[in-house]
Amino acid sequence: MAHLEGQERAQYVQDMFGRIAERYDLMNRVMTVGQDLKWRRYVIEQTRLPANGRLLDIATGTGDIALEGLTRTPGLQAVGGDFSLPMMQVGKRLPARQTIRWVGADTLALPFPNNYFDAVTSGFLMRNVIDVTGAFKEQMRVLKPGGRVVVLESSPPKQNLLRPFILIHLNYGIPLLGKLISGEADAYRYLPDSTQQFKSPAELALLMRQVNYVNVEFKEFMFGTIAVHVGQKPY
Numbered sequence: 013m014a015h016l017e018g019q020e021r022a023q024y025v026q027d028m029f030g031r032i033a034e035r036y037d038l039m040n041r042v043m044t045v046g047q048d049l050k051w052r053r054y055v056i057e058q059t060r061l062p063a064n065g066r067l068l069d070i071a072t073g074t075g076d077i078a079l080e081g082l083t084r085t086p087g088l089q090a091v092g093g094d095f096s097l098p099m100m101q102v103g104k105r106l107p108a109r110q111t112i113r114w115v116g117a118d119t120l121a122l123p124f125p126n127n128y129f130d131a132v133t134s135g136f137l138m139r140n141v142i143d144v145t146g147a148f149k150e151q152m153r154v155l156k157p158g159g160r161v162v163v164l165e166s167s168p169p170k171q172n173l174l175r176p177f178i179l180i181h182l183n184y185g186i187p188l189l190g191k192l193i194s195g196e197a198d199a200y201r202y203l204p205d206s207t208q209q210f211k212s213p214a215e216l217a218l219l220m221r222q223v224n225y226v227n228v229e230f231k232e233f234m235f236g237t238i239a240v241h242v243g244q245k246p247y
Contacts, residue, residue: 029073029098030096030097030099031194032194032200033096034102035193036099036102036194037073043186043189044234047233047234047238050233051240053080055133055240059081059133062085062130063087064089066088066091066128067088068091068131069091070094070117070132070133070134071093071094074099074102074103074109075106075109075112077134078090078092079108090113091112093119093122119150120150121150122154126153127154127155127157128156129156129159132154132155136164136165140206144216145219148220148225155245157246161245163242164238167211167236169237178237182208186203187204190203207237213230213232216230221243224246227243228242228243228244
């Protein structure tokens with residue numbers, strides 16, 4: 013599944029997230045032991061959003077990151093964009109998320125003007141897109157000069173003593189949990205598979221610099237299997 017390319021891959025990912033939408037948040041809490049809440053708070057901290065600023069959370073899913081931004085930033089205009097409409101429909105039903113502006117959007121062709129947002133965030137997007145470089149360029153286009161892109165993403169297990177245990181969790185534990193909680197074991201085989209085939213945190217940081225983001229840095233979590241990358245659009 014993770015070997016799919018181009019539009020075939022994009023269609024698979026879109027359909028997959030539609031199937032798991034109803035249990036997506038619960039599954040995230042369980043398989044990360046609640047740590048994903050901490051990671052999302054860290055993402056918003058790194059945006060350095062001004063009061064009354066504008067945030068785009070692309071691949072917003074049910075709007076977790078956008079909601080965190082609204083909670084922490086007075087007067088924020090939060091846009092949640094995703095190409096999985098079922099995911100956003102789940103989020104729209106939650107009362108606390110009614111002020112999020114929900115928009116059907118593909119990160120490779122964002123329906124927003126140049127230099128519009130103070131920050132662009134994403135959670136578990138980049139390993140699923142068919143053109144990572146193109147996604148970063150498009151996100152830079154809609155950022156104001158000096159604006160920040162903040163990326164929460166899973167990373168391939170490092171070559172260390174923990175690697176065998178992490179691989180067991182990825183390849184067996186997560187699909188089993190996915191089957192029990194969402195009834196979709198196939199989707200939760202794709203997610204670990206795509207993680208293992210994705211770039212390392214250092215490689216992703218290098219790609220961001222090649223796209224001309226500045227002040228690029230990243231912080232790792234959960235034994236290096238999760239990373240938050242930050243980059244800034246030049247003034």
